[in-house]
Amino acid sequence: xxxxxxxxxxxxxxxxxxxxxxxxxxxxxxxxxxxxxxxxxxxxxxxxxxxxxxxxxxxxxxxxxxxxxxxxxxxxxxxxxxxxxxxxxxxxxxxxxxxxxxxxxxxxxxxxxxxxxxxxxxxxxxxxxxxxxxxxxxxxxxxxxxxxxxxxxxxxxxxxxxxxxxxxxxxxxxxxxxxxxxxxxxxxxxxxxxxxxxxxxxxxxxxxxxxxxxxxxxxxxxxxxxxxxxxxxxxxxxxxxxxxxxxxxxxxxxxxxxxxxxxxxxxxxxxxxxxxxxxxxxxxxxxxxxxxxxxxxxxxxxxxxxxx
Amino acid sequence: xxxxxxxxxxxxxxxxxxxxxxxxxxxxxxxxxxxxxxxxxxxxxxxxxxxxxxxxxxxxxxxxxxxxxxxxxxxxxxxxxxxxxxxxxxxxxxxxxxxxxxxxxxxxxxxxxxxxxxxxxxxxxxxxxxxxxxxxxxxxxxxxxxxxxxxxxxxxxxxxxxxxxxxxxxxxxxxxxxxxxxxxxxxxxxxxxxxxxxxxxxxxxxxxxxxxxxxxxxxxxxxxxxxxxxxxxxxxxxxxxxxxxxxxxxxxxxxxxxxxxxxxxxxxxxxxxxxxxxxxxxxxxxxxxxxxxxxxxxxxxxxxxxxxxxxxxxxxxxxxxxxxxxxxxxxxxxxxxxxxxxxxxxxxxxxxxxxxxxxxxxxxxxxxxxxxxxxxxxxxxxxxxxxxxxxxxxxxxxxxxxxxxxxxxxxxxxxxxxxxxxxxxxxxxxxxxxxxxxxxxxxxxxxxxxxxxxxxxxxxxxxxxxxxxxxxxxxxxxxxxxxxxxxxxxxxxxxxxxxxxxxxxxxxxxx
Numbered sequence: 001x002x003x004x005x006x007x008x009x010x011x012x013x014x015x016x017x018x019x020x021x022x023x024x025x026x027x028x029x030x031x032x033x034x035x036x037x038x039x040x041x042x043x044x045x046x047x048x049x050x051x052x053x054x055x056x057x058x059x060x061x062x063x064x065x066x067x068x069x070x071x072x073x074x075x076x077x078x079x080x081x082x083x084x085x086x087x088x089x090x091x092x093x094x095x096x097x098x099x100x101x102x103x104x105x106x107x108x109x110x111x112x113x114x115x116x117x118x119x120x121x122x123x124x125x126x127x128x129x130x131x132x133x134x135x136x137x138x139x140x141x142x143x144x145x146x147x148x149x150x151x152x153x154x155x156x157x158x159x160x161x162x163x164x165x166x167x168x169x170x171x172x173x174x175x176x177x178x179x180x181x182x183x184x185x186x187x188x189x190x191x192x193x194x195x196x197x198x199x200x201x202x203x204x205x206x207x208x209x210x211x212x213x214x215x216x217x218x219x220x221x222x223x224x225x226x227x228x229x230x231x232x233x234x235x236x237x238x239x240x241x242x243x244x245x246x247x248x249x250x251x252x253x254x255x256x257x258x259x260x261x262x263x264x265x266x267x268x269x270x271x272x273x274x275x276x277x278x279x280x281x282x283x284x285x286x287x288x289x290x291x292x293x294x295x296x297x298x299x300x301x302x303x304x305x306x307x308x
Numbered sequence: 309x310x311x312x313x314x315x316x317x318x319x320x321x322x323x324x325x326x327x328x329x330x331x332x333x334x335x336x337x338x339x340x341x342x343x344x345x346x347x348x349x350x351x352x353x354x355x356x357x358x359x360x361x362x363x364x365x366x367x368x369x370x371x372x373x374x375x376x377x378x379x380x381x382x383x384x385x386x387x388x389x390x391x392x393x394x395x396x397x398x399x400x401x402x403x404x405x406x407x408x409x410x411x412x413x414x415x416x417x418x419x420x421x422x423x424x425x426x427x428x429x430x431x432x433x434x435x436x437x438x439x440x441x442x443x444x445x446x447x448x449x450x451x452x453x454x455x456x457x458x459x460x461x462x463x464x465x466x467x468x469x470x471x472x473x474x475x476x477x478x479x480x481x482x483x484x485x486x487x488x489x490x491x492x493x494x495x496x497x498x499x500x501x502x503x504x505x506x507x508x509x510x511x512x513x514x515x516x517x518x519x520x521x522x523x524x525x526x527x528x529x530x531x532x533x534x535x536x537x538x539x540x541x542x543x544x545x546x547x548x549x550x551x552x553x554x555x556x557x558x559x560x561x562x563x564x565x566x567x568x569x570x571x572x573x574x575x576x577x578x579x580x581x582x583x584x585x586x587x588x589x590x591x592x593x594x595x596x597x598x599x600x601x602x603x604x605x606x607x608x609x610x611x612x613x614x615x616x617x618x619x620x621x622x623x624x625x626x627x628x629x630x631x632x633x634x635x636x637x638x639x640x641x642x643x644x645x646x647x648x649x650x651x652x653x654x655x656x657x658x659x660x661x662x663x664x665x666x667x668x669x670x671x672x673x674x675x676x677x678x679x680x681x682x683x684x685x686x687x688x689x690x691x692x693x694x695x696x697x698x699x700x701x702x703x704x705x706x707x708x709x710x711x712x713x714x715x716x717x718x719x720x721x722x723x724x725x726x727x728x729x730x731x732x733x734x735x736x737x738x739x740x741x742x743x744x745x746x747x748x749x750x751x752x753x754x755x756x757x758x759x760x761x762x763x764x765x766x767x768x769x770x771x772x773x774x775x776x777x778x779x780x781x782x783x784x785x786x787x788x789x790x791x792x793x794x795x796x797x798x799x800x801x802x803x804x805x806x807x808x809x810x811x812x813x814x815x816x817x818x819x
Contacts, residue, residue: 051442054442057445057446057449057617057618058618058619059618060443060446060618061446061449061450061614061615061616061617061618061619062615062618062619064446064611064614064618065611065612065614065615065618066611067611068607068608068610068611068614069607069608069611071607072603072605072606072607072608072609072610072611073604073607073608074604075600075603075604075607076600076601076604076605076608078600079596079597079600079601079604083596083597083600085592085593085596085597087378087590087591087592088373088375088590088591088592088593089375089583089588089589089590090373090374090375090575090588090589090590091587091588092575092586092587092588092589092705094703095478095573095574095703142533143533145533145534145536146532146533146534146535146536146537146541146543147532147537147538148528148529148532148533149528149529149531149532149538152538153528153538167634184634192632192633192634194538194539194540194633194634195538197633197634227634231518231658231671231672232514232515232518232519232653232672233514233515233517233518233539234511234514234515234636235633235634235635235636237634237635237636237638238638249636249637249638249639249640249737250511250515250636250640251650251653251654252654252736252737252747252748252751253658254748263658265748265751266654266658266751267653267654267655267656267657267658267671267672267675268658268671269658269659269660269670269671296518297518297521297522297670297671297672298521298522298660298667298670298671298672299521299522299527299528299667299670300524300525300527300528300666300667300668300670301528301666301667302667302670
C-alpha cells in the first residue's frame with residue numbers, strides 16, 4: 001500500500017480470502033448482467049440493420065439508448081453486486097507551501113536586485129514599451145475584421161422619390177392593403193434590405209393623430225414606420241388592430257400607430273421613425289424622403305446625426 | 309549530476325539520480341510491480357516496459373487507490389463531464405456535414421415546404437444533415453439535448469458546491485475555474501444554436517448585435533468588427549463556427565483538466581458521515597470500484613441522451629425557416645440557459661441616459677451587459693466574498709449541510725429566485741397565452757418579483773434552515789399513537805413494546 005493509505009479496519013481486504021459459495025443474489029445478478037450484455041449486442045446488431053434498411057431517427061435513438069444502457073447497466077450491476085469494493089480511508093495531508101522555496105516578494109525582489117535586472121531602469125522601460133508596441137501592432141489588424149460602421153447606421157436605402165415595393169420587388173398598390181391591413185415594404189431596388197424594412201399600415205381615414213408637421217406624411221390613413229425595433233432591432237411585426245398598436249415579438253415593445261409610433265410599453269426608448277409617403281394617382285406610393293432620423297436600436301451617437 | 313557518472317567502459321544505464329539500473333530491467337521479475345493484473349502475461353511486461361521508461365507506475369498505483377467519497381451529489385459534476393464527452397463526439401460528427409457558410413443559395417432537397425427557398429448554405433446544410441444523412445438528425449438532436457444537460461449539470465453541480473460550502477479554502481480557485489467553465493459552456497450554447505442560421509437563431513444574433521452596439525462609445529465599432537459589418541452579415545456564421553468548434557472547446561478542455569487536477573491534488577471534500585474528519589477521505593478506491601461506477605454512469609448518461617435525441621424533437625429549424633431580417637418567429641424563446649438574459653432584456657424599463665445629444669447609456673446596455681455582469685461577478689468570486697464577510701479563512705474539507713449555514717443557504721436561494729423570475733419573464737409571451745393574462749401585466753408582476761422574490765426567498769430559506777438546525781440538535785421524539793400487529797387469524801392486536809415497534813419500523817424516530 002502507498003504511504004498515507006489505511007485500510008478500513010472494519011472491512012479489511014487483501015491477503016488470502018476464503019472462497020465462499022456464490023449466493024443466490026449473486027447468481028441473479030450474474031444472469032441479469034448477462035441479459036443486459038445480450039441486450040447491448042442485439043441493439044448493436046439492430047443499429048447495423050437499421051443503417052442498411054434505412055430506418056428512422058426514432059428507431060436509431062432507441063436502439064442506441066438500449067445499447068448504451070445495457071452496457072452501462074451491466075457494469076453498474078456488476079460492480080454493485082459482484083465485485084468486492086470496500087470502503088477505504090485515505091489520509092489527507094495538509095496543503096502547505098514548501099518551506100525550502102522562499103517565494104516571498106522580498107526574496108524575489110532581492111534576487112532581481114542581485115541579478116542586476118532592476119538596476120537598468122531605462123532598459124526595463126524600453127522592454128515594456130517594446131512589448132506594448134508589439135502587442136499593439138499585432139492587435140491593429142483586428143480592424144480588418146469588418147468595416148467600421150461610419151455613416152451606415154444613419155442611413156437606409158429610402159430616398160426622396162423611392163417607389164414603395166413589397167418583399168418580392170413588386171409595386172405596392174393601396175388596394176392591396178384593406179383597412180387595418182399591414183404590409184412589409186421596401187424601397188424599389190432594395191427588397192428585403194434589413195435597414196430599410198418598413199411597415200405600411202392602413203388605419204383608415206380620420207384616426208391618425210400625427211404631429212402637425214407630419215400631417216402630409218400619411219395620405220388617407222396610410223402610414224409607414226420603420227419595421228426595425230428601436231430597442232434591439234427585431235422586426236416589429238405584430239399589429240393589434242383593435243388597439244392600433246405595433247408590438248415587437250422579441251421583447252414586447254409596443255408602439256401606438258395612431259400617435260406617431262410613440263412607445264406605450266416595453267423597453268424601446270424611442271418611437272419608430274416614420275417614413276413620409278405620398279399616394280400616387282395610380283394607387284402606388286412614393287417616399288417623400290428618407291427616414292428623418294436613424295432607424296433601429298440605440299447607439300451612443302445616434303441622435304447627433306440626421307437621416308438621409 | 310550529483311551521482312557518480314559512468315566510468316569508461318561501464319555500459320550500465322543510469323537514472324538522473326545516478327542510481328544504477330541494469331539494462332535488462334524489462335526481464336527482471338520482482339514484487340515492485342503492484343499493479344492488479346500484473347499476473348497476466350501481457351499486462352505485466354507492458355506495465356514494466358512503461359515503468360522502466362517513465363517511472364509512472366508509482367503514481368499509477370497511488371492513483372488507482374485514490375479514494376472517492378460515495379454520495380449521489382458527487383455525480384453531478386461527473387454528469388457534466390459525461391455530457392461534454394457526448395458533445396465532443398456528436399459535435400465532431402456534425403462538423404463532417406455542416407457548412408459554416410453564410411452565402412445565399414437556393415434549397416432543393418427532400419424537405420418540400422422549403423423547396424426553392426433562398427437561404428444560407430449553412431441552413432441548407434443543416435437541412436441536408438437532418439433529412440439526408442443516416443443518423444444525422446439523431447446526432448444533431450442528441451448534440452442539442454446533451455448541451456442542455458451539460459449546462460443543467462454544471463448549474464446543479466455549482467449549486468451543490470455553493471450550498472455545502474465546498475468552495476471554501478483551499479478550493480476557492482476551483483470554484484472560480486468551475487464558474488468560468490459555466491461561462492464557457494453558455495458561450496458554447498449561444499454560438500452553437502446560432503450556427504444553423506434559422507429564423508429563431510438569426511433573431512437572437514440580431515439582439516446580440518444590438519446589445520453589443522449599446523456599449524457606450526465603442527459599441528458600433530465592436531459590433532461591426534465582431535460581425536464583419538452591419539447586421540446581417542455573411543461572415544458571422546463562419547466566425548461563430550470557429551469559436552464554437554475550436555476556441556471554446558479548447559478552452560473548456562484546458563480548464564476541465566486544471567479543474568480535475570485541482571480536485572486530485574486537494575482531494576475531495578466529504579459529508580459529515582461517521583468516521584469522516586478534516587484529515588481523511590472515506591469512500592471507494594478509484595480502481596476498480598469508482599472507475600467501473602463512473603464508466604457505467606457515463607454509458608447511462610449517453611443512453612439518456614440517445615433516447616432524448618431519438619424520440620424528442622428539439623430545435624426543428626425547418627419549421628422556423630431560414631433567417632430573413634424582416635420576419636420573426638412568435639413566440640420566440642432562446643434555450644433555457646439564455647432565458648434569464650432574455651427576461652432581463654424584456655423587463656427592463658426603457659430608460660437611457662442622454663447628455664448633450666449623445667446617448668451615454670443606450671437602453672440595452674444595462675440589462676444586456678451590466679446587470680448580468682454584476683450578478684455573475686458576485687457568484688464568480690463568491691468564495692472570497694464569503695471569506696471576507698465571515699472572516700473564516702480556515703481550511704475546510706468537511707462539507708456543511710445546507711442548513712448548517714443558514715445565511716449562505718438563504719443567499720443561494722435569493723440568487724436562484726432572481727434567475728428563476730428572469731427565466732419566467734423570458735417566457736412571458738408563452739405564459740401570458742397559457743394564463744390568459746395580458747403580457748404587460750405579467751411583465752409588471754415580474755418587475756416587482758425580481759426585487760421582492762429574492763427577499764422573500766432569503767427570509768423563508770433562512771428561517772427554514774434555522775428551524776432545521778435547531779430541530780436537528782434535539783433528541784428524536786418517540787413515535788406517537790398506537791401500533792397494531794396483524795395476527796395469525798387476520799385480526800389486529802395492539803403492540804405495547806415500544807422498542808419492538810421502532811425496530812420493526814426500521815430504527816428510531818420519524819424519518
